[in-house]
Amino acid sequence: MILGCRGRSAGCGSRSPAIVVAAGADEEGRFVMNAFQAFVGKRIYACGAIVLALVLLMHPSGAWAGDQPRAMIGDQPFPSIQQAFDAAQDGDTVTILPGIWREGATVRAHNLTIEGTGAHLQDTAVGGKAALVIQGDNTLVRGLEVSGVSVPSRNGAAIRQEGRNLTLQNVHFHSSEQGVLAGNNPGSTIIVEDSRFERLGRDGQAHGIYVNRIDALVIRGSHFLRSQDQGHEIKSRATRTTIEYSVVAALDGNDSRLIDLPDGGVNVIRNNVLQQGPNSVNGQLIGVGLELRGGSTWPDNNTLIERNIIINDRRHGTNELVRWRDVTDPEIIRNIIIGLPPAQVAPGNTVLSLGDSGRISLANTLALLITEAPGAYNYFIDVGDDGELATLSRSVNPVPLPGALPLFVSALAALAFVLRRRRGTA
Secondary structure (H helix, E strand, O other): OOOOOOOOEOOOEOOOOOOOOOOOOOHHHHHHHHHHHHHHOOHHHHHHHHHHHHHHHEOOOOOEOOOOOOEEEOOEEEOOHHHHHHHOOOOOEEEEOOEEEOOOEEEOOOOOEEEOOOEEEEOOOEOOOEEEEEOOOOEEEEOOEEEOOOOOOOOOEEEEEOOOOEEEEOOEEEEEOEEEEEOOEEEEEEEEEOOEEEEEOEOOOEOOEEEOOEEEEEEEOOEEEOOOOOOOOEEEOOOEEEEEOOEEEOOOOOOOOOEEEOOOOEEEEEOOEEEEOOOOOOOEEEEEOOOOOOOOOOOOOEEEEEOOEEEEOOOOOOOEEEEEOOOOOOEEEOOEEEOOOHHHOOOOOEEEOOOOOOHHHHHHHHHHHOOOOOOHHHEEEEEOOOOOEEEEEEOOOOOOOOOHHHHHHHHHHHHHHHHHHHOOOO
16 A cells, blocks of 8 residues: 555645555556656655654654643643743642653742643753752642652652642652652641652662651552662651551562651551561661650650551561650550561560461562552551451542452451461451
Protein backbone atom coordinates (compact mmCIF):
# COMPACT_ATOMS: atom_id res chain seq x y z
CA MET A 1 0.00 0.00 0.00
CA ILE A 2 1.26 3.50 -0.85
CA LEU A 3 0.05 6.40 1.28
CA GLY A 4 0.19 9.96 -0.01
CA CYS A 5 -1.27 13.34 0.94
CA ARG A 6 -4.96 14.10 1.14
CA GLY A 7 -6.66 17.48 1.10
CA ARG A 8 -5.01 20.90 1.22
CA SER A 9 -1.58 21.22 2.74
CA ALA A 10 1.11 23.82 2.27
CA GLY A 11 3.75 21.13 2.06
CA CYS A 12 1.82 18.75 -0.18
CA GLY A 13 0.23 21.06 -2.73
CA SER A 14 -3.34 22.26 -3.11
CA ARG A 15 -4.63 19.10 -4.81
CA SER A 16 -3.55 15.61 -3.84
CA PRO A 17 -5.66 12.57 -4.66
CA ALA A 18 -5.75 9.63 -2.28
CA ILE A 19 -3.39 6.90 -3.44
CA VAL A 20 -4.00 3.22 -2.75
CA VAL A 21 -2.32 0.87 -5.24
CA ALA A 22 -2.25 -2.77 -4.27
CA ALA A 23 -0.06 -5.49 -5.73
CA GLY A 24 -1.49 -6.67 -9.03
CA ALA A 25 -3.36 -3.40 -9.59
CA ASP A 26 -5.37 -3.09 -12.76
CA GLU A 27 -5.18 -0.42 -15.43
CA GLU A 28 -7.30 1.98 -13.35
CA GLY A 29 -4.91 1.65 -10.46
CA ARG A 30 -1.91 2.45 -12.64
CA PHE A 31 -3.74 5.49 -13.98
CA VAL A 32 -4.30 6.76 -10.43
CA MET A 33 -0.64 6.25 -9.66
CA ASN A 34 0.41 8.20 -12.74
CA ALA A 35 -1.99 10.97 -11.78
CA PHE A 36 -0.46 11.16 -8.33
CA GLN A 37 3.06 11.46 -9.75
CA ALA A 38 1.95 14.17 -12.13
CA PHE A 39 0.32 16.24 -9.40
CA VAL A 40 2.88 15.80 -6.69
CA GLY A 41 6.17 14.69 -8.23
CA LYS A 42 9.07 15.23 -5.92
CA ARG A 43 6.95 17.08 -3.40
CA ILE A 44 6.25 13.77 -1.69
CA TYR A 45 9.80 13.90 -0.36
CA ALA A 46 9.23 17.37 1.04
CA CYS A 47 5.98 16.19 2.61
CA GLY A 48 7.74 13.22 4.18
CA ALA A 49 10.40 15.51 5.60
CA ILE A 50 7.71 17.70 7.14
CA VAL A 51 6.01 14.70 8.72
CA LEU A 52 9.33 13.51 10.13
CA ALA A 53 10.09 16.94 11.56
CA LEU A 54 6.69 17.06 13.24
CA VAL A 55 7.22 13.64 14.77
CA LEU A 56 10.59 14.73 16.14
CA LEU A 57 8.95 17.79 17.66
CA MET A 58 6.44 15.67 19.52
CA HIS A 59 6.82 15.71 23.30
CA PRO A 60 7.55 12.31 24.88
CA SER A 61 4.08 12.38 26.43
CA GLY A 62 2.50 12.66 23.00
CA ALA A 63 1.72 16.37 23.31
CA TRP A 64 2.96 18.85 20.74
CA ALA A 65 6.10 20.54 22.02
CA GLY A 66 5.25 23.82 20.33
CA ASP A 67 2.12 25.67 21.41
CA GLN A 68 0.50 22.88 23.42
CA PRO A 69 -0.47 24.33 26.81
CA ARG A 70 1.09 22.79 29.88
CA ALA A 71 -1.15 24.32 32.52
CA MET A 72 -4.54 25.98 32.93
CA ILE A 73 -6.20 28.41 35.31
CA GLY A 74 -9.90 28.05 34.65
CA ASP A 75 -10.25 28.31 30.87
CA GLN A 76 -6.97 30.16 30.41
CA PRO A 77 -4.14 28.02 28.95
CA PHE A 78 -0.46 28.68 29.59
CA PRO A 79 2.46 27.46 27.48
CA SER A 80 4.61 26.84 30.56
CA ILE A 81 3.93 25.70 34.10
CA GLN A 82 5.85 28.61 35.59
CA GLN A 83 3.80 31.13 33.61
CA ALA A 84 0.63 29.65 35.07
CA PHE A 85 1.92 30.01 38.63
CA ASP A 86 3.17 33.52 37.90
CA ALA A 87 -0.35 34.46 36.81
CA ALA A 88 -2.10 32.68 39.68
CA GLN A 89 -4.00 34.77 42.22
CA ASP A 90 -4.71 33.77 45.80
CA GLY A 91 -7.39 31.07 45.88
CA ASP A 92 -6.96 29.92 42.26
CA THR A 93 -6.84 26.35 41.00
CA VAL A 94 -3.87 25.66 38.74
CA THR A 95 -4.18 22.50 36.66
CA ILE A 96 -0.97 20.97 35.35
CA LEU A 97 -2.11 19.16 32.23
CA PRO A 98 -1.45 15.45 31.61
CA GLY A 99 1.95 14.71 30.15
CA ILE A 100 5.59 14.27 31.07
CA TRP A 101 6.99 17.74 31.67
CA ARG A 102 10.63 18.52 32.28
CA GLU A 103 9.76 21.82 33.89
CA GLY A 104 9.36 22.87 37.50
CA ALA A 105 8.02 26.04 39.08
CA THR A 106 8.06 28.37 42.06
CA VAL A 107 4.63 28.80 43.65
CA ARG A 108 4.03 32.14 45.38
CA ALA A 109 0.25 32.62 45.63
CA HIS A 110 -1.66 31.58 48.75
CA ASN A 111 -4.61 29.20 49.15
CA LEU A 112 -3.85 27.48 45.84
CA THR A 113 -5.11 24.12 44.66
CA ILE A 114 -2.71 22.37 42.29
CA GLU A 115 -4.43 19.66 40.25
CA GLY A 116 -1.93 17.28 38.71
CA THR A 117 -3.78 14.10 37.77
CA GLY A 118 -1.99 12.60 34.77
CA ALA A 119 0.88 15.10 35.02
CA HIS A 120 4.44 13.92 35.67
CA LEU A 121 7.24 16.37 36.45
CA GLN A 122 10.42 14.54 35.57
CA ASP A 123 14.15 15.31 35.86
CA THR A 124 13.64 18.94 36.81
CA ALA A 125 14.48 21.25 39.70
CA VAL A 126 13.97 24.95 40.33
CA GLY A 127 16.66 27.00 42.03
CA GLY A 128 18.65 23.91 42.92
CA LYS A 129 15.87 22.85 45.28
CA ALA A 130 12.86 20.96 43.95
CA ALA A 131 10.42 20.38 41.12
CA LEU A 132 7.96 22.63 42.96
CA VAL A 133 9.19 25.27 45.39
CA ILE A 134 6.09 26.30 47.32
CA GLN A 135 6.41 29.68 49.03
CA GLY A 136 2.70 30.41 49.42
CA ASP A 137 0.57 29.34 52.38
CA ASN A 138 -2.28 26.80 52.49
CA THR A 139 -1.51 24.78 49.37
CA LEU A 140 -3.33 21.63 48.25
CA VAL A 141 -1.62 19.34 45.71
CA ARG A 142 -3.59 16.48 44.17
CA GLY A 143 -2.69 13.66 41.80
CA LEU A 144 0.79 14.82 40.80
CA GLU A 145 3.67 12.48 39.95
CA VAL A 146 7.28 13.63 40.35
CA SER A 147 10.49 11.69 39.71
CA GLY A 148 14.15 12.09 38.86
CA VAL A 149 14.87 15.16 41.01
CA SER A 150 18.57 15.58 41.74
CA VAL A 151 20.51 18.73 42.68
CA PRO A 152 24.16 19.52 43.54
CA SER A 153 23.35 19.74 47.28
CA ARG A 154 22.04 16.14 47.12
CA ASN A 155 18.63 16.90 48.61
CA GLY A 156 16.55 17.56 45.52
CA ALA A 157 12.86 17.12 46.39
CA ALA A 158 9.59 16.73 44.60
CA ILE A 159 8.38 19.61 46.80
CA ARG A 160 10.39 22.11 48.84
CA GLN A 161 7.86 23.54 51.28
CA GLU A 162 8.75 27.09 52.33
CA GLY A 163 5.24 28.37 53.06
CA ARG A 164 2.84 27.33 55.79
CA ASN A 165 0.38 24.46 55.55
CA LEU A 166 0.56 21.88 52.78
CA THR A 167 -1.84 19.03 51.98
CA LEU A 168 -0.89 16.25 49.56
CA GLN A 169 -3.52 13.87 48.22
CA ASN A 170 -2.94 10.97 45.82
CA VAL A 171 0.55 12.08 44.84
CA HIS A 172 3.34 9.75 43.70
CA PHE A 173 6.87 10.94 44.46
CA HIS A 174 9.62 8.51 43.56
CA SER A 175 13.14 7.86 42.28
CA SER A 176 14.50 11.18 43.54
CA GLU A 177 16.75 12.37 46.33
CA GLN A 178 13.82 13.42 48.50
CA GLY A 179 10.05 13.45 48.43
CA VAL A 180 9.19 16.50 50.54
CA LEU A 181 11.61 18.79 52.36
CA ALA A 182 10.18 21.40 54.73
CA GLY A 183 12.22 23.88 56.74
CA ASN A 184 11.54 25.33 60.18
CA ASN A 185 8.15 27.03 60.08
CA PRO A 186 6.20 27.44 63.35
CA GLY A 187 2.46 27.32 62.81
CA SER A 188 2.68 25.05 59.76
CA THR A 189 0.98 21.67 59.30
CA ILE A 190 1.75 19.16 56.55
CA ILE A 191 -0.82 16.45 55.73
CA VAL A 192 -0.17 13.49 53.43
CA GLU A 193 -3.17 11.35 52.43
CA ASP A 194 -3.55 8.37 50.10
CA SER A 195 -0.13 8.94 48.54
CA ARG A 196 2.91 6.90 47.57
CA PHE A 197 6.55 7.78 48.26
CA GLU A 198 9.23 5.33 47.13
CA ARG A 199 12.88 4.95 46.18
CA LEU A 200 13.87 8.22 47.85
CA GLY A 201 16.97 9.13 49.84
CA ARG A 202 20.57 10.25 49.39
CA ASP A 203 23.70 9.91 51.53
CA GLY A 204 21.67 9.37 54.70
CA GLN A 205 20.77 13.08 54.64
CA ALA A 206 17.74 13.06 52.32
CA HIS A 207 14.63 11.00 53.04
CA GLY A 208 11.18 10.01 51.84
CA ILE A 209 9.77 12.99 53.69
CA TYR A 210 11.78 15.30 55.94
CA VAL A 211 10.03 18.03 57.91
CA ASN A 212 11.90 20.26 60.30
CA ARG A 213 10.39 22.21 63.20
CA ILE A 214 6.75 22.71 62.26
CA ASP A 215 3.55 22.28 64.28
CA ALA A 216 2.38 18.96 62.88
CA LEU A 217 2.98 16.22 60.33
CA VAL A 218 0.00 13.94 59.63
CA ILE A 219 0.30 10.88 57.38
CA ARG A 220 -2.78 8.78 56.62
CA GLY A 221 -3.51 5.95 54.22
CA SER A 222 -0.18 6.31 52.46
CA HIS A 223 2.81 4.18 51.44
CA PHE A 224 6.43 5.01 52.18
CA LEU A 225 8.56 2.36 50.52
CA ARG A 226 12.12 1.36 49.64
CA SER A 227 14.10 4.36 50.82
CA GLN A 228 17.61 4.24 49.43
CA ASP A 229 21.17 5.18 50.34
CA GLN A 230 20.50 5.13 54.12
CA GLY A 231 17.57 7.53 53.97
CA HIS A 232 14.67 7.20 56.39
CA GLU A 233 11.21 6.59 54.99
CA ILE A 234 9.86 9.30 57.33
CA LYS A 235 11.85 11.89 59.30
CA SER A 236 9.99 14.47 61.36
CA ARG A 237 11.09 17.14 63.82
CA ALA A 238 7.50 18.39 64.17
CA THR A 239 5.91 19.19 67.51
CA ARG A 240 3.32 16.49 66.73
CA THR A 241 3.66 13.60 64.31
CA THR A 242 0.80 11.21 63.50
CA ILE A 243 1.25 8.20 61.21
CA GLU A 244 -1.79 5.96 60.80
CA TYR A 245 -3.42 3.50 58.40
CA SER A 246 -0.27 3.47 56.31
CA VAL A 247 2.42 1.12 55.05
CA VAL A 248 6.01 2.01 55.90
CA ALA A 249 8.20 -0.71 54.44
CA ALA A 250 11.86 -1.02 53.50
CA LEU A 251 11.27 -4.03 51.23
CA ASP A 252 14.49 -4.33 49.18
CA GLY A 253 15.73 -0.81 49.93
CA ASN A 254 18.97 -0.03 51.77
CA ASP A 255 17.27 2.45 54.07
CA SER A 256 18.06 3.49 57.64
CA ARG A 257 15.12 3.75 60.09
CA LEU A 258 11.53 3.47 58.98
CA ILE A 259 10.55 6.42 61.18
CA ASP A 260 12.95 8.91 62.76
CA LEU A 261 11.67 11.49 65.26
CA PRO A 262 14.98 13.07 66.32
CA ASP A 263 13.54 15.97 68.37
CA GLY A 264 10.96 13.97 70.33
CA GLY A 265 7.54 15.63 70.48
CA VAL A 266 4.07 14.11 70.73
CA ASN A 267 3.92 11.16 68.35
CA VAL A 268 1.24 8.62 67.45
CA ILE A 269 2.04 5.58 65.27
CA ARG A 270 -0.98 3.30 64.97
CA ASN A 271 -2.83 0.90 62.67
CA ASN A 272 0.07 0.65 60.24
CA VAL A 273 2.11 -2.11 58.68
CA LEU A 274 5.78 -1.44 59.43
CA GLN A 275 8.45 -3.62 57.81
CA GLN A 276 12.22 -3.42 58.21
CA GLY A 277 13.91 -5.10 55.25
CA PRO A 278 16.86 -7.46 54.90
CA ASN A 279 19.03 -4.70 53.40
CA SER A 280 18.20 -2.01 55.97
CA VAL A 281 21.45 -0.48 57.19
CA ASN A 282 20.10 0.51 60.61
CA GLY A 283 18.82 -2.14 63.04
CA GLN A 284 16.41 0.32 64.71
CA LEU A 285 12.97 0.44 63.14
CA ILE A 286 12.00 3.65 64.96
CA GLY A 287 14.12 6.34 66.61
CA VAL A 288 12.87 9.00 69.05
CA GLY A 289 14.96 11.88 70.40
CA LEU A 290 18.23 10.47 69.14
CA GLU A 291 19.67 13.82 68.04
CA LEU A 292 18.94 15.52 71.36
CA ARG A 293 21.69 16.37 73.77
CA GLY A 294 20.50 16.89 77.34
CA GLY A 295 16.85 17.76 76.75
CA SER A 296 14.01 17.75 74.27
CA THR A 297 13.30 20.46 71.75
CA TRP A 298 9.60 20.35 72.66
CA PRO A 299 7.98 20.80 76.11
CA ASP A 300 5.67 17.79 75.65
CA ASN A 301 7.14 14.43 74.76
CA ASN A 302 5.35 11.13 74.49
CA THR A 303 5.20 8.48 71.81
CA LEU A 304 2.39 5.96 71.38
CA ILE A 305 2.97 2.92 69.15
CA GLU A 306 -0.18 0.81 69.06
CA ARG A 307 -2.20 -1.62 66.95
CA ASN A 308 0.42 -2.05 64.23
CA ILE A 309 1.69 -5.13 62.44
CA ILE A 310 5.47 -4.83 62.77
CA ILE A 311 7.73 -7.10 60.72
CA ASN A 312 11.50 -7.33 61.06
CA ASP A 313 13.10 -9.07 58.07
CA ARG A 314 16.61 -7.89 58.94
CA ARG A 315 18.63 -10.88 60.07
CA HIS A 316 22.09 -9.42 60.72
CA GLY A 317 23.44 -7.30 63.54
CA THR A 318 21.40 -6.03 66.47
CA ASN A 319 17.75 -5.24 65.78
CA GLU A 320 15.28 -3.38 67.95
CA LEU A 321 11.84 -1.89 67.55
CA VAL A 322 12.52 1.52 69.13
CA ARG A 323 15.60 3.36 70.36
CA TRP A 324 15.00 6.57 72.35
CA ARG A 325 16.96 9.13 74.38
CA ASP A 326 16.14 12.17 76.55
CA VAL A 327 12.37 11.65 76.15
CA THR A 328 9.62 9.82 78.01
CA ASP A 329 9.64 6.06 77.45
CA PRO A 330 7.40 5.23 74.47
CA GLU A 331 4.16 3.36 75.13
CA ILE A 332 4.21 0.25 72.94
CA ILE A 333 0.99 -1.73 73.19
CA ARG A 334 -1.42 -4.00 71.30
CA ASN A 335 0.92 -4.56 68.37
CA ILE A 336 1.61 -7.78 66.49
CA ILE A 337 5.39 -8.01 66.28
CA ILE A 338 7.15 -10.48 64.01
CA GLY A 339 10.84 -11.30 63.88
CA LEU A 340 12.07 -9.59 67.06
CA PRO A 341 13.12 -11.47 70.21
CA PRO A 342 10.31 -11.60 72.80
CA ALA A 343 12.71 -10.25 75.42
CA GLN A 344 12.87 -6.95 73.51
CA VAL A 345 9.11 -6.51 73.36
CA ALA A 346 7.12 -4.86 76.13
CA PRO A 347 4.19 -6.72 77.72
CA GLY A 348 0.84 -6.08 76.08
CA ASN A 349 2.00 -6.99 72.57
CA THR A 350 1.75 -10.24 70.61
CA VAL A 351 5.11 -11.61 69.46
CA LEU A 352 5.51 -14.15 66.67
CA SER A 353 8.93 -15.71 66.23
CA LEU A 354 10.48 -17.13 63.10
CA GLY A 355 9.75 -20.58 64.50
CA ASP A 356 5.99 -20.15 64.27
CA SER A 357 4.33 -22.24 61.58
CA GLY A 358 4.09 -20.31 58.34
CA ARG A 359 5.76 -17.27 59.87
CA ILE A 360 8.35 -16.52 57.18
CA SER A 361 5.99 -16.89 54.24
CA LEU A 362 3.33 -14.89 56.03
CA ALA A 363 5.71 -12.04 56.78
CA ASN A 364 6.76 -11.91 53.14
CA THR A 365 3.15 -12.08 52.00
CA LEU A 366 2.17 -9.15 54.18
CA ALA A 367 5.24 -7.12 53.29
CA LEU A 368 4.78 -7.55 49.55
CA LEU A 369 1.04 -7.73 48.97
CA ILE A 370 0.27 -4.57 50.82
CA THR A 371 2.82 -2.54 48.93
CA GLU A 372 2.53 -3.54 45.29
CA ALA A 373 -0.85 -2.13 44.22
CA PRO A 374 -1.66 1.49 45.12
CA GLY A 375 -5.09 1.96 46.60
CA ALA A 376 -5.52 -1.54 48.00
CA TYR A 377 -3.81 -0.52 51.22
CA ASN A 378 -6.50 1.90 52.17
CA TYR A 379 -7.93 -1.16 53.88
CA PHE A 380 -5.91 -1.82 57.01
CA ILE A 381 -5.76 -3.99 60.06
CA ASP A 382 -7.33 -3.30 63.41
CA VAL A 383 -5.36 -5.09 66.09
CA GLY A 384 -7.71 -5.78 68.99
CA ASP A 385 -7.14 -5.14 72.68
CA ASP A 386 -5.71 -8.64 73.20
CA GLY A 387 -3.40 -8.51 70.21
CA GLU A 388 -5.71 -10.33 67.82
CA LEU A 389 -6.88 -9.18 64.41
CA ALA A 390 -10.34 -7.79 65.05
CA THR A 391 -11.67 -6.09 61.94
CA LEU A 392 -10.54 -4.42 58.77
CA SER A 393 -10.49 -0.64 58.90
CA ARG A 394 -10.65 1.81 56.03
CA SER A 395 -8.75 5.00 55.52
CA VAL A 396 -10.29 8.37 54.80
CA ASN A 397 -10.60 7.88 51.03
CA PRO A 398 -10.47 4.16 50.23
CA VAL A 399 -9.84 3.19 46.62
CA PRO A 400 -9.82 -0.63 46.58
CA LEU A 401 -8.33 -2.44 43.60
CA PRO A 402 -9.97 -5.67 42.39
CA GLY A 403 -7.72 -8.64 43.00
CA ALA A 404 -5.30 -6.99 45.40
CA LEU A 405 -7.72 -6.66 48.30
CA PRO A 406 -8.70 -10.37 48.43
CA LEU A 407 -5.01 -11.30 48.62
CA PHE A 408 -4.51 -8.81 51.41
CA VAL A 409 -7.52 -10.17 53.31
CA SER A 410 -6.22 -13.72 52.81
CA ALA A 411 -2.88 -12.73 54.32
CA LEU A 412 -4.61 -11.21 57.33
CA ALA A 413 -6.79 -14.30 57.70
CA ALA A 414 -3.66 -16.46 57.72
CA LEU A 415 -2.15 -14.30 60.43
CA ALA A 416 -5.36 -14.54 62.47
CA PHE A 417 -5.18 -18.34 62.15
CA VAL A 418 -1.62 -18.39 63.50
CA LEU A 419 -2.69 -16.25 66.45
CA ARG A 420 -5.66 -18.49 67.27
CA ARG A 421 -3.43 -21.55 67.08
CA ARG A 422 -1.03 -20.06 69.55
CA ARG A 423 -3.92 -19.55 71.96
CA GLY A 424 -5.22 -23.09 71.42
CA THR A 425 -8.53 -21.94 69.93
CA ALA A 426 -8.08 -23.24 66.39
